[in-house]
Amino acid sequence: MRxxxxxxxxNFRYAFRIKKPRLILRLIKTYLSILxxxxxxxxxxxxxxxxxxxxxxxxxFATTLVKDQKRITPKEYSRVVKQAMDLGAVHFSFQxxxxxxxxxxxxxxxxxxxxxxxxxxxxxxxxxTEEKIKELKAWHVDILTVSxxxxxxxxxxxxxxxxxxxxxxxxxxxxxxxxxINVTIGALVSHQNVxxxxxxxxxxxxxxxxxxxMLILAVPIGRWKNNRDILVTKKDTEYINELTSxxxxxxxxxxxxxxxxxxxxxxxxxxxxxxxxxxxxxxIHISLGNIFEKRLEEIRNTALENKYFKNYWQKCLCGTDRxxxxxxxxxxxxxxxxxxxxxxxxx
Numbered sequence: 527m528r529x530x531x532x533x534x535x536x537n538f539r540y541a542f543r544i545k546k547p548r549l550i551l552r553l554i555k556t557y558l559s560i561l562x563x564x565x566x567x568x569x570x571x572x573x574x575x576x577x578x579x580x581x582x583x584x585x586x587f588a589t590t591l592v593k594d595q596k597r598i599t600p601k602e603y604s605r606v607v608k609q610a611m612d613l614g615a616v617h618f619s620f621q622x623x624x625x626x627x628x629x630x631x632x633x634x635x636x637x638x639x640x641x642x643x644x645x646x647x648x649x650x651x652x653x654x655t656e657e658k659i660k661e662l663k664a665w666h667v668d669i670l671t672v673s674x675x676x677x678x679x680x681x682x683x684x685x686x687x688x689x690x691x692x693x694x695x696x697x698x699x700x701x702x703x704x705x706x707i708n709v710t711i712g713a714l715v716s717h718q719n720v721x722x723x724x725x726x727x728x729x730x731x732x733x734x735x736x737x738x739x740m741l742i743l744a745v746p747i748g749r750w751k752n753n754r755d756i757l758v759t760k761k762d763t764e765y766i767n768e769l770t771s772x773x774x775x776x777x778x779x780x781x782x783x784x785x786x787x788x789x790x791x792x793x794x795x796x797x798x799x800x801x802x803x804x805x806x807x808x809x810i811h812i813s814l815g816n817i818f819e820k821r822l823e824e825i826r827n828t829a830l831e832n833k834y835f836k837n838y839w840q841k842c843l844c845g846t847d848r849x850x851x852x853x854x855x856x857x858x859x860x861x862x863x864x865x866x867x868x869x870x871x872x873x
Contacts, residue, residue, distance in 0.1 A: 532774035533774050533781075536738065536774055536775065539708065540668075540669060540708050540710075540738070541553065541644060543644070543668055546640075546641060546642070546644075546666075546668075548641060548642045549616065549641075549642055549643060549644060552616050552642065552643075553616055556569075556614055556616060556784070557784065559614075560784055560785060565614075566793055566794075567613060567614025567615075567784075567794075568610060568613040568614045568615045568793075568794060568795075568796065568826065569614065569615060569616060569617060569783070569784060569790070569794040569795060570615065570616075570617040570618075570619065570782075570790075570794060570795040570796075571606075571607075571610045571615050571617070571618050571619070571795070571796050571797075571798065572619045572621060572795065572796070572797040572798070572807075572808060573603070573618060573619065573620055573621070573634070573638075573797075573798050574588075574591075574620075574621050574622060574623065574797070574798070574799055574800050574808075575597065575598075575620055575621075575622065575623075575625055575628055575630075575631065575634050575800055576597055576622055576623050576625075576627075576628055576800050577589060577591060577592050577622055577623040577800065578622065578623045578624065578627050578628070579622055579623040579624045579627070579650075580624050580627060580650070580652065580653070580688075581624070581650055581652075581686050581687065581688050581691070582686075582687040582688070583685065583686050583687065583749075584685055584686075584687065584749060585685075585714060585744070585748060585749055585750050585756075586748050586749050587745075587747045587748025587749070587750075587808075587809070587811075588622065588623050588748070589748070590747070590748050590751075590811070590864050591799055591811065591864050591865065593801050595801055596801075597800040597801065598798075598800060598801065598802055598817075600630065600633035600634050600636065600637040601637070602802075602817075602818075603634055603637045603638075604637040605817075606798065606817050606822060607637055607638050607639060607643075609817075609821055609822040609823060610796075610822055611639070611642075611643070612823070613822065613823055613826065615643070616643055616644055617643060617644040617645075617646065618638040618643050618644070618645055618646075619645075619646040619647070619648060619671070620634060620635065620638075620645075620646070620647045620648070621647070621648035621649075621671075621808075622648075624649060624650055624653070625647055625648070625649060626647070626649050626653040626654075626658065627653070631647075631665075632661070632665050635647075635665045635666070635667065636665070640665065640666035640667075641666065644668050644669070645665075645666055645667050645668050645669070646667070646668060646669035646670065646671055646710075647662065647667055647669075647670055647671070648670075648671040648673070648712065649670060649671070649672060649673070649698075650672070650673050650686065650691065650695065651672040651673065651674070651691075651694060651695030651696075651698040651699065652688065652690075652691055652694040652695060652698075653698075654670070654672070654694070654695070654697070654698025654699075654701060654702065655698075655701075656701055659698070659701045659702055659704075659705050659707065660705065662702075662707060663705050663706075663707060667707060668707065668708060669707070669708045669709070669710060670698075670699075670702045670707055670708070670709050670710070671709075671710040671711075671712045671740070672695050672698060672699050672702075672709060672710070672711055672712065673686075673695070673711075673712045673713075673714075674692065674695055674696075674711050674712070674713055674728060674731075675713055675714045675719075675724070676692075676713075676719070676722070676724030676725065676727070676728065677723075677724050677725070677726070677727025677728040677729075677730065677731050678723065678724045678727060679692035679693060681722075681724045682695075682724075685714075699711070699735065699737065700735075703735065703737070708737070709735070709737040709738075710737060710738045710739075710740050711728065711731070711732055711737055711738070711739045711740065712740050712742055713725065713728050713739060713740065713741055713742065714742050714744060715741045715742065715743055715744060715758065715766065716743075716744035716756040716757075716758065717744070717755065717756055717757060717758050717759060717762055718755075718756065720758060720762045720765060720766065721762075721765065729769065729773060729775075729776055732773075732775045732776065733773065733775055736775070737775065738775050738776075738777055739773075739775055739776050739777065740777050740778070740779070741766060741769070741770075741776065741777065741778050742779075743757075743758055743778070743842050743844075743845030743846065744756040744757060744758065744845065745809040745844045745845050745855075746851065746855065746859065747809060747811060747844070747855070747858070747859065751859045752856065752859050754851075757845065757846070757848075757851070758845065758846060763846055766778065778842075779842070780842075782794075783838070786838045787838065787840075788837070788838025788839055788840050789838060789839040789840075789841070789842060789843055790838065791806035791807045791810070791834075791835055791839075791843065792806050792814070792826060792829045792830055792832075792835035793830070793835065793836075793837075793838065795807060796814075796822075796826065798817065799865070801816075802816045802817040802818045803815075803816050803865050804816065804817060804822065804825050804826075805865060806829065806835055806843075807843075807844070809844045809845070810843060810844050810855070810858075811858050811864045811865040811866065812854070812858060812865055812866055812867075812868055812871050812872075813865040813866065813867055813868060814826075814828065814829045814868050815828065815829075815868070828868075829868070832872060834850065854871055854872070857870075857871055858871065
């Protein structure tokens with residue numbers, strides 16, 4: 527009971543921004559609509575503004591989604607934001623690649639109406655200078671999700687294939703806290719590292735810094751295409767559950783939903799590529815539709831008819847559900863052009 531209360535306090539600190547009264551009001555209305563009217567509002571839209579990056583990570587999937595076409599403009603994104611907010615979205619996240627490489631990031635954030643929404647940016651952290659942190663603060667960014675895959679600097683630097691990456695990211699995390707930007711550490715967890723000293727040290731670091739540590743399960747896509755060895759096992763999953771239960775700061779995506787534990791794909795979250803393709807999550811490379819062809823509501827409603835997306839699935843579809851991985855994700859992996867159209871996979 528104490529741990530639940532501690533998690534609630536931490537969630538409150540991350541979500542309720544006193545300088546954003548319209549956001550607070552929208553969050554209150556959202557919870558009331560769930561509790562009293564049984565509605566299922568969209569919560570979170572993850573938006574990749576481009577796949578350019580300054581790292582060469584061993585697991586990278588971003589390059590597989592690159593297309594030879596123009597990115598969505600901030601003006602076009604503004605239209606999508608309005609549609610997402612009509613569906614209930616209160617949190618917009620920006621990622622890449624490395625979003626801090628894009629000179630027009632501020633325009634995309636502005637299009638997400640930051641005074642009414644929670645804004646987060648996912649970064650590898652090496653570009654987080656004090657000047658950049660001040661810019662992000664001025665753009666009303668609330669949360670920085672910084673990628674750290676090990677609490678041992680040599681392991682993290684090796685995985686990201688950049689010397690000094692750990693120290694730069696850690697410095698950026700501390701700078702963000704100094705300027706009152708909340709930080710989430712995003713850590714990739716595979717069968718190989720789930721019980722490692724590197725992960726244990728990350729947990730210690732998150733407690734010391736008092737920041738959320740989000741455990742992201744390894745998926746057989748990108749440079750790990752068809753690699754089943756990296757998938758966490760049932761025993762690994764039980765161990766991860768022990769970690770999340772024992773610490774108020776350690777989480778998985780299953781803990782991020784409004785009320786119900788499970789996979790929030792489509793129900794609460796959507797991922798949009800730089801070219802307008804709407805995905806259930808960043809790791810399921812199946813296009814549910816494109817925002818240039820259909821409204822977001824229509825795309826989401828169609829996807830909610832699928833049994834995997836209709837309810838809060840109790841396995842991570844792309845990380846622990848072997849049946850989904852073998853039956854659907856393997857088809858995606860064999861495709862030369864990504865993302866694959868929804869009807870080619872499910873119909």
